[in-house]
Amino acid sequence: MTKKFCRQLRKIELETCMNTVDRRFKLARIAAGYSQRTLAVRLGVSEHIVSKWETGRLTPDAAMRNRVAVELGKQTWEIFAR
Numbered sequence: 349m350t351k352k353f354c355r356q357l358r359k360i361e362l363e364t365c366m367n368t369v370d371r372r373f374k375l376a377r378i379a380a381g382y383s384q385r386t387l388a389v390r391l392g393v394s395e396h397i398v399s400k401w402e403t404g405r406l407t408p409d410a411a412m413r414n415r416v417a418v419e420l421g422k423q424t425w426e427i428f429a430r
Contacts, residue, residue, distance in 0.1 A: 369429075370401075372427050374402045376427050377420060387419065413428050
């Protein structure tokens with residue numbers, strides 16, 4: 349395999365992992381009955397931040413991941429494990 353091919357494959361693998369985390373985050377929020385706005389208020393962040401978490405443009409730090417998981421009634425790894 350060429351280096352270029354390996355880089356492209358790695359990028360696809362990373363995107364797939366991120367998409368999986370993003371989907372689990374969004375599904376957990378919806379299953380808990382929260383809108384982005386409601387979750388944002390409960391966590392003390394902006395709705396824009398929650399949107400960025402769900403699209404993978406931003407990742408919450410470890411403390412916030414724990415707060416998110418507790419709020420959504422999940423274990424941290426259930427949402428954020430790669």
